[in-house]
Amino acid sequence: MFAAKTIVIEPGRSVRHYWRDLWRYRELFYFMAWRDLLLRYKRMTIGFAWAILRPLLTMLVFTLVFGKLAKLPSGGIPYAILVYAGLLPWQFFATAFADAGNSLTNKETIITKIYFPRLIIPASAVIVSFVDFLAASSILVGLMVWYGFLPDGRIFALPLFVFILFVLTLGAGLWISALSAKYKDFRYVIPFIVQIGLYLSPVGFKSTLVPEMWRMVYALNPMVGIIEGFRWSILGAESGGLETSVAISAALSLLLLLTGMAYFRRMESSLAELL
Amino acid sequence: MTVAISVKGLSKKFRLKHQAGGAAYTTFRDGLTDSVKRLGLRLIGHASRSSASVTDEEFWALRDVSFDIQQGEKVGVIGRNGAGKSTLLKLISRIFEPTSGRIQIQGRVASLLEVGTGFHPELTGRENIFFNGAILGMTRAEITRRFDEIVAFAEVEKFLDTPVKYFSSGMYVRLGFAVAAHLEPEILIVDEILAVGDARFQNKCLGKLQDIGRSGRTVMFVSHNMSSILQFTNRTILLQAGQVLLDGNSEIGVREYLRINEDAAKASNLETRVPWFKINSLIFDQKNTEIGFNKPLRLKLDVRLERGLDNVVLMMGIVNSIGARIITAKTSIPNLASGEHTINLEIPEHRLIPGCYFVSLTISVRQEVLFAKDQVILIELLVDNIDDPLLMPHVERGKDRLGSYCSIRASW
Incomplete structure (x- = not known):
């Protein structure tokens, strides 16, 4: 894992062999994710079921409120599936975002005692949430079987949307972890962002509900393109202007990831002193 | 080299x-x-x-520090709290980034700044071994290969699948050290880890560290325990206020450290019970106390008398760190003229196990106590030879509780 070669430590130098280091520490990355996963499912008394129960219960409430009470249009798709297809990517983003935000502070004792590329920590938090995401996906399959809803060839486009979602989540996770390590009060902002984000994203409703003239503006929320993409590929739900919102989403996600990495790396060298 | x-x-x-x-x-x-x-x-x-x-006040924890450590060298780093020892280790371990300067490291480094870094109470012994090993830089294959050895060294076979929150603190430390001890790095950086655990295990750790040292590995070792430094290292870097005060032979380094730390080994202007008898100071005379087992212990007492005294009785007690008196020594001085005196005191046959002891002092004249105080000064007795079979089982902290050492003549 360590090179037998020479290591040179100089101010600002760490940046230079950063990617090499990251590659060298890939096993630690695996162990970190493994440990976080173990802990997550050990700590909760109901264990793995939690990953499934949470989105399931949220879906039931949303279906009741938006579908049955508010009677929002679903375009002929069972409202439960519609909500769940939106909830799935959102829940992944929200959990990963919150966990990444707290990840550095939670691992303070390790960070101040051992060197390794710190990027592993928020990235591992994202991976752990991704496992939850996969577990929660099984519910969607169950729902579709229940309603007898079969996806068509568009399902093959799903990995693309999952990829954009992952890029977005990692980017946002890097930003929030670096910011909350640097500014201690950022911790309190995280739940707020997650809560507001849920209502600003088309989770409980279709984005067609947003007036045509505001669609473009609405698409500036990168979750819009992703959620609509999920619905399009899984349920065949047409929302109009999908290409645009997905393109915006992809561009913003990439931007967030690149700037997130740059910011994280700049903060990283002084991380042990910040915590 | x-x-x-x-x-x-x-x-x-x-x-x-x-x-x-x-x-x-x-x-x-x-x-x-x-x-x-x-x-x-x-x-x-x-x-x-x-x-x-x-x-924005600036504070230089380290300033313009330079040294080279050859492959296979065992180097101690000593200094008072805040001298920059930990900062130095953290810079070499890449936890902090230097403000200026350059460090070049040749070979695989393992830093042991803490025992059991990353241990999680909810995880089992087995799980923690894997994660701790990974974080210290072992690959999965390496951990798997050395797993049984680690477990045997830590003596936790029966508790492998128990969450470590149920471990005793001793077991916890043993497991932590065991993982680290099986790292096989080319360069090992150790910070004060021997300060924990029971005496028997501390010994095992020190022995393991010596094995590592003997196998040609480079070791950097921070400790406040001067005996460990002397036993384990041949070269010592003494830091003071972020700068290298001395870099050389460990014995010289340790002496210098003790000299600059004289405060503890010296007491001045002690309060006496009578106005005509003053104690200027009591000093542990380290310069004249040799390093080694049972070397004469020398102290200096500075007094000032306003009148001459006959039959001054001087009693000294040597007390260990848990407050047990181990030695009571006594002398009487037939007469002391009025004026200032420096009285050299020597206890030749104390047979004390190396370690830290407090000295208490009582001075009396014809049943009248002129001065009496417990823990007047702290003295540290050092040994430099770990291989001394007499001392081998007792090295490391807590050994002062063993007190005075002598052999038994057995017959049957």
């Missing part, structure tokens, strides 16, 4: 945060208000760069 660690002009500056000034903000709110304030000042035209940094 190749250089394993080369340090050149290494400096590390920390910013001290001042509550009153608040320039070194740690909350976003402060950061924001501070930026706005500065922007406002600049707009008004009061822009001055210095005003913002006035409250």
Whole structure:
């Protein structure tokens, strides 16, 4: 894992062999994710079921409120599936975002005692949430079987949307972890962002509900393109202007990831002193 | 010989945060208000760069430190608290980034700044071994290969699948050290880890460290325990206020350390019970006390008398760290003329196990106590030879409780 070669430590130098280091520490990355996963499912008394129960219960409430009470249009798709297809990517983003935000502070004792590329920590938090995401996906399959809803060839486009979602989540996770390590009060902002984000994203409703003239503006929320993409590929739900919102989403996600990495790396060298 | 660690002009500056000034903000709110304030000042035209940094006090934890460590060398790093020892290790371990200077390391490094880094109470012994090993730099294959050895060394076979929160603190430390001890790095950096655990295990650890040292590995070792430094290292770097005060032979380094730490081994202007008898100072005379087992212990007592005294009785007690008196020594001085005197005291046959002891002193004349005080000074007795079969089982902390050592003549 360590090179037998020479290591040179100089101010600002760490940046230079950063990617090499990251590659060298890939096993630690695996162990970190493994440990976080173990802990997550050990700590909760109901264990793995939690990953499934949470989105399931949220879906039931949303279906009741938006579908049955508010009677929002679903375009002929069972409202439960519609909500769940939106909830799935959102829940992944929200959990990963919150966990990444707290990840550095939670691992303070390790960070101040051992060197390794710190990027592993928020990235591992994202991976752990991704496992939850996969577990929660099984519910969607169950729902579709229940309603007898079969996806068509568009399902093959799903990995693309999952990829954009992952890029977005990692980017946002890097930003929030670096910011909350640097500014201690950022911790309190995280739940707020997650809560507001849920209502600003088309989770409980279709984005067609947003007036045509505001669609473009609405698409500036990168979750819009992703959620609509999920619905399009899984349920065949047409929302109009999908290409645009997905393109915006992809561009913003990439931007967030690149700037997130740059910011994280700049903060990283002084991380042990910040915590 | 190749250089394993080369340090050149290494400096590390920390910013001290001042509550009153608040320039070194740690909350976003402060950061924001501070930026706005500065922007406002600049707009008004009061822009001055210095005003913002006035409250930002700088502190150099290390300043222009340079040394080379050859492959296979065992180097001790000593110094008082705040001298920069930990900062140095953290810079070499890449936890902190240097402010200036350069470190070049040749070979695989393992830093052991803490026992059981990353241990989680909820995880089992087995799980923690794997994660701790990984974080210390072992690959999965390496951990799997050495797993049984680690478990045997830590003596926790029966508890492998128990969460470590149910471990005793001794078991916890043993497991932590066991993982680290099986790292097989080319360069090992150790910070004060022997300060924990029971005496028997501490010994096992020190033995393991010596094995590592003997196998040609480079070791950097920070300790406050001068005996460990002497037993384990042949070269010592003495830091003071972030700078290298001395770099050389461990015995010289340790002596110098004890000299600059004289405060503890010296007591001045002691309060006596009569106005005509004063004690200027009681000093542990380290310069004249040899390193080694049962070497004469020498102290200096400075007194001032306003009248001559006959039959001054001097009693000294040697007390260990848990307060048990181990030795009571006594002498009487037939007569002392009025004036100042330096009295040299020597206890030749104390047979004390190396370690730290307190000295108490009572001075009396014809049943009248002139002075009596417990724990007047602290003395540290050192040995330099771990292989001494007499001392082998008793090295490391806590050994002072063993007190005075002598052999038994057995017959049957």
